[in-house]
Amino acid sequence: MQPSVSKALSNAWEQIAVNIVAVVLAIAVGLTVGSNPYIIGLVVILMIAASNRMGWHGVNLGIVSIIFILDAPPDQFLEHAISRALCIFIGLVVALTINRVLAPPRYKKNFRKKLYALVYDSSEFFLDSLKHYVDSTSFNSYEKVKPTLLEKQLEEVTELYEHAREEFSSKDKMQLMERLLELCRGFIERGENIEEMTRQRVKRRQAPDSPPQMGQGISKEFQNLLDYILVGKGILGALRDSLYLSFTYVPATPLQTLDQDFWNEFDLRMDQWQKHFSGVYFLRATMEVAVVATEMRWASKRMRSSYELSIKKNDLQPLEESKQFLQENPGVSGGPKE
Structure with a gap:
């Protein structure tokens, strides 16, 4: 056996x-x-x-x-x-x-259940890392969050996939399963990178050689930029919820993504902040914001492509059940959850 x-x-x-x-x-x-x-x-x-x-x-x-x-x-x-x-x-x-x-081994159902849960949990870790970065201006110290449990879940799901792939047919969208595994891995790795960057940022702001204005809060322009990162986090949260619901239900709400309008506004706020500051110290802050923006852009594109693969399935529930699910689960409503 x-x-x-x-x-x-x-x-x-x-x-x-x-x-x-x-x-x-x-x-x-x-x-x-x-x-x-x-x-x-x-x-x-x-x-x-x-x-x-x-x-x-x-x-x-x-x-x-x-x-x-x-x-x-x-x-x-x-x-x-x-x-x-x-x-x-x-x-x-x-x-x-x-x-x-x-008594053939039945891994497919268990694999799907654990994979879908991992998609939600790993994306939550990524979204939380964005929130931690934005809030880091008020931290005196910071201990980064380590995704130890998520890494174990990813290892378990990957092992299940090796067994379950034999049970999948052409209707089961193997490409979607592989894309979701890649997405989970990316959420964990990128979230961990942002966590480490947040830790270094807090340490740098508290260092004795930091510029004098570091003890006086942050500029209005930079706060506007950080606030807009939270707007992007909310959009990514809505996109994650749409992706998660698409595994079972027909989409009931329009898909939200970080579109070109979002990035145009992001660039505008970035330019307004950079007009008032210069120097090596603020260059590092610029690089950090650029990294955060890159990771957010990656998350938006990957979740959208996964969503498009997911809605091609034929075994989804009717639209009415999707709306009922949204009413019964307001925490998964397509909006940001703070």
Whole structure:
């Protein structure tokens, strides 16, 4: 028995090969040389060497076959060998039948459930990192949030995917599953980068050699820029909610993205801030804002492409149920959740 049908098939063919080699080797040695503990040990060593040479991993069953055959009385070699081989082959057939027909492993449903949950959780971590960056102007110290649990979830979902992919058909949108895995990985990595950048920003602002105005708050222009990052965070949150709902329901609200109008306003606020400040210290702040903007642009594009793949599915619920879901779950309404 194996965790997937393909693994069961692969393991079955390997065990068949191992048993054939073990039976032939044991019979040949038993009929020509005889049998005693030393000969059994030597044949086992030869079997292990042959298995390593061929790259087989199921050598244990072959060793058992060798011992059973060579441990039999001389006049029962062939009968014992045939009996043992038949038992092994029958066992392989039974295991394959169970794996394939009676109790096939069902990973698809569990994989989807955990993947969709990870999409939401990892995106929440990314959106929170944006909020932490904006709020960092009021922090005296900051300990970045580490996505340890999310990384474990991603590892678990990736492992489930390797098993579940055999159960997917052409209707299940494998491309969407792969895109969502990439999206989750990106949310975690980029959110962690912003968290580290926030930690460094707080440390730099509290350093003794920071400009005098650092102790006097921030400029109006820069605050306007930070406020607009929060606007973008809200739009990304609405886009995430639309993507999450599209896994099950027909979209009930228009899709919100960071469109060109958003970035035009962002650039305008950026220019207004940069007119009043210059120098190496403020250059680093400019670079940080540029990094945040780049990550937000990435998130918007990736979620939109995933959304477009998701709504092509044919097994979505009616529009009325989508509206009912939104009414019953106001926290997932397409708007920012603070």
